[in-house]
Amino acid sequence: GDSVTQMEGPVTLSEEAFLTINCTYTATGYPSLFWYVQYPGEGLQLLLKATKADDKGSNKGFEATYRKETTSFHLEKGSVQVSDSAVYFCALSARNTGNQFYFGTGTSLTVIP
Amino acid sequence: DGGITQSPKYLFRKEGQNVTLSCEQNLNHDAMYWYRQDPGQGLRLIYYSQIVNDFQKGDIAEGYSVSREKKESFPLTVTSAQKNPTAFYLCATSSIVGDTQYFGPGTRLTVL
Numbered sequence: 001g002d003s004v005t006q007m008e009g010p011v012t013l014s015e016e017a018f019l020t021i022n023c024t025y026t027a028t029g030y031p032s033l034f035w036y037v038q039y040p041g042e043g044l045q046l047l048l049k050a051t052k053a054d055d056k057g058s059n060k061g062f063e064a065t066y067r068k069e070t071t072s073f074h075l076e077k078g079s080v081q082v083s084d085s086a087v088y089f090c091a092l093s094a095r096n097t098g099n100q101f102y103f104g105t106g107t108s109l110t111v112i113p
Numbered sequence: 114d115g116g117i118t119q120s121p122k123y124l125f126r127k128e129g130q131n132v133t134l135s136c137e138q139n140l141n142h143d144a145m146y147w148y149r150q151d152p153g154q155g156l157r158l159i160y161y162s163q164i165v166n167d168f169q170k171g172d173i174a175e176g177y178s179v180s181r182e183k184k185e186s187f188p189l190t191v192t193s194a195q196k197n198p199t200a201f202y203l204c205a206t207s208s209i210v211g212d213t214q215y216f217g218p219g220t221r222l223t224v225l
Binding site for chain 1: 117119146153154155156158203205210211212213214215216217218219221
């Protein structure tokens with residue numbers, strides 16, 4: 001069935017370091033892909049999305065490119081800030097499975113000054 | 114002010130009691146969802162509704178019930194049959210099933 005696999009955390013980086021959080025997916029159709037962010041004690045916020053192959057989603061300095069050939073949607077940011085400390089979730093929505101959302105298990109990021 | 118509201122933010126109940134969590138939206142979205150999140154875990158789907166007066170079980174529906182009498186509201190009842198109800202509960206909406214989901218702030222339920 002459809003699924004999403006994220007790199008396990010926790011991830012700890014120094015401020016201004018480069019961030020990559022890996023996400024790969026399994027889907028029989030052509031899913032839409034999403035990254036959400038969750039700050040402590042809060043709900044999830046949509047960070048970015050891509051709906052077809054080669055699309056690049058971007059927001060607040062974060063980027064992710066929908067790679068069909070490698071079934072990946074890795075999240076990147078060139079220079080992280082302390083305020084980026086949160087849990088990041090990769091997700092997919094696939095029309096051929098009734099449009100269900102599948103979430104990864106989340107990757108915790110801590111940025112230290 | 115548009116958005117999704119969940120109340121209360123924190124809820125405490127004694128074991129064996131039913132409790133209802135509120136989710137209200139003014140985004141005019143047709144689809145609504147309930148997820149459960151345990152510490153350090155991902156999200157698990159409890160129930161979802163595509164339209165008023167219709168709802169479907171998710172992966173972990175046992176011990177939970179829902180209703181969808183109005184488009185704006187999708188309350189979740191955690192019954193005494195739910196063996197481990199202590200968790201963080203998240204409500205989400207989307208314009209239609211499969212479209213981008215938007216989340217409320219969550220309710221943290223603690224059963225004593």
